[in-house]
Amino acid sequence: KAGVTQTPRYLIKTRGQQVTLSCSPISGHRSVSWYQQTPGQGLQFLFEYFSETQRNKGNFPGRFSGRQFSNSRSEMNVSTLELGDSALYLCASSSSGTGNVLTFGAGSRLTVL
Amino acid sequence: GIQVEQSPPDLILQEGANSTLRCNFSDSVNNLQWFHQNPWGQLINLFYIPSGTKQNGRLSATTVATERYSLLYISSSQTTDSGVYFCAVGAGGTSYGKLTFGQGTILTVHP
Numbered sequence: 001k002a003g004v005t006q007t008p009r010y011l012i013k014t015r016g017q018q019v020t021l022s023c024s025p026i027s028g029h030r031s032v033s034w035y036q037q038t039p040g041q042g043l044q045f046l047f048e049y050f051s052e053t054q055r056n057k058g059n060f061p062g063r064f065s066g067r068q069f070s071n072s073r074s075e076m077n078v079s080t081l082e083l084g085d086s087a088l089y090l091c092a093s094s095s096s097g098t099g100n101v102l103t104f105g106a107g108s109r110l111t112v113l
Numbered sequence: 114g115i116q117v118e119q120s121p122p123d124l125i126l127q128e129g130a131n132s133t134l135r136c137n138f139s140d141s142v143n144n145l146q147w148f149h150q151n152p153w154g155q156l157i158n159l160f161y162i163p164s165g166t167k168q169n170g171r172l173s174a175t176t177v178a179t180e181r182y183s184l185l186y187i188s189s190s191q192t193t194d195s196g197v198y199f200c201a202v203g204a205g206g207t208s209y210g211k212l213t214f215g216q217g218t219i220l221t222v223h224p
Contacts, residue, residue, distance in 0.1 A: 033210035037154075043199065043214035056211040088154050094210050100144055100203065102210060104156040 004105035018079040025093030032074040037088040115140045115204045119215035134185040136200030144203030
């Protein structure tokens with residue numbers, strides 16, 4: 001069974017640009033959650049999607065957005081990048097049948113210059 | 114929101130030693146998971162344990178929900194156990210995939 005796949009793994013952008021990250025969940029998992037990890041703030045919840053609907057949202061500015069497709073794949077987008085957006089972005093998928101146990105992907109490491 | 118505190122922040126061991134990591138949380142939870150983050154950043158789920166006790170090889174975990182804490186035990190530690198250990202909790206009936214993470218315990222195991 002394939003795990004959670006995140007692409008790209010590494011990327012470098014400049015301030016003001018935008019970025020789109022992709023996450024393919026484990027087959028059969030309908031929930032996808034996104035987290036941001038930085039040295040200063042640790043792991044913080046961004047948002048969660050279930051059946052193409054945003055089910056939960058963290059405390060991030062509107063520059064951070066996401067969506068989920070009918071095949072449960074999810075994308076997150078960050079517009080007007082700032083230096084502070086440099087982080088490891090982690091995606092996790094879960095199945096309600098297993099008590100919302102999160103399985104994480106390897107992450108996308110974003111560097112903003 | 115719910116607060117999660119992990120202790121100790123850092124732990125240095127010799128191979129073969131045992132250790133206990135603690136996670137305190139400020140409110141009732143319906144989801145509690147322990148994760149190990151390896152040097153490449155991958156978060157590996159160790160336990161889903163909102164209450165009770167579980168064991169998996171050299172690792173075991175206990176959550177006392179009524180007292181709002183969880184413990185992760187590592188026995189006979191190995192160098193491959195090095196990394197950061199996170200406790201994460203979910204509170205409220207609609208938390209689902211929304212977890213609040215502690216700041217982590219950095220474990221270093223020397224040969």
